[in-house]
Amino acid sequence: MRRTIPIIAAASLAVVVGGNALAADPIVGRASVTDGDTLVIRGYRIRLFGIDAPEGAQLCQDAGGKDYRCGQKAALALSDKIGAATVTCESKDQDRYGRIVAVCTATGIDLNGWMVGEGHALAYRQFSTVYVPQEDAARAAKRGIWAGTFTPPWDWRKAKRESGEAATSAPRAPEPATPAASAAGCQIKGNINAKGDRIYHMPGSRDYERTAINPNAGERMFCSEDEARAAGWRAPRG
Known part of the structure; x- marks a missing residue:
């Protein structure tokens, strides 16, 4: 006897991996900024799709060759841009740390693209080239990290791993207070x-x-x- 297996529309599903549901519907709410490419909304840990920002402990050099904390500056820029606005994130994938990978907008602005266009993050070509035009514009205008010198965040993390130091490429979202x-x-x-x-x-x-x-x-x-x-x-x- 043949069994009939019910079919459920994919749009109604939410896949749960690593504690986060890969939501079919947009994730909407007030955002807490963890770093220049990571948000937390209503308990969802969200990695901004297609971009990679300097790490929190990473140093870059400004136009005069002086060190500054470019990772922290990126996080502050994203936080200031969002302010008290409601953020909407469209899920695209989920990374190996259980974070939802998404394109997020606030007041109609693509935050992923804005971060790259202002020179606070790079286009993450390993996963997408969608934000390469914004990166090219930021480089030409010497905005953000392009005003001086820097190590791409993926190379910075690799160097940390190879030197035996703790890399910060793991999830950086703070755990809720117990x-x-x-x-x-x-x-x-x-x-x-x-x-x-x-x-x-x-x-x-x-x-x-x-x-x-x-x-x-x-x-x-x-x-x-x-x-x-x-x-x-x-x-x-x-």
Whole structure:
């Protein structure tokens, strides 16, 4: 006897891999920026498709040859661009770390393309050439990292692996605070800005929700303002 297997429309499916569902519908909501090519929306870890931004601990050189934290600058640029806007991400794939790979937009702007066009990220040719025109324009105008010298992030990660140092190519999305951490009150975010200033953000403050902490870059959480100040962090100005 032949069995009939029901067919379910692919559009109604959400494949779950590595803790994230590869959603058929767009992922929409307020975004937290983890780094220059990674967002978190409603618990979804999202890797921006077709681009690769410098790593959080990566240094580049400006036009005068001075080192600066280009990875952190990329993350801050993406965070500032998004601001309080709602972000919409269209899933395209899922990477080996369980992150959804997507094209994300805010206020009608393709954030992936904007990051490359402003020189905060490169076209990730290994996976797509869709953002090569934006990269060419950024290079010609000497925007962002193109104003000085830099190592492509994929080469930077490779060098870290070969030197035996911990590479930061693994998922960089911070884990949600555990109930124990919340109960202890360790919710103050210690961030380091593009100038190297150590600034702490209190829950409910203007930049708290859009501030992401990258431990690999020396950032951390604090349990009290006194602890943050004692460690060398200051409150935001203005």
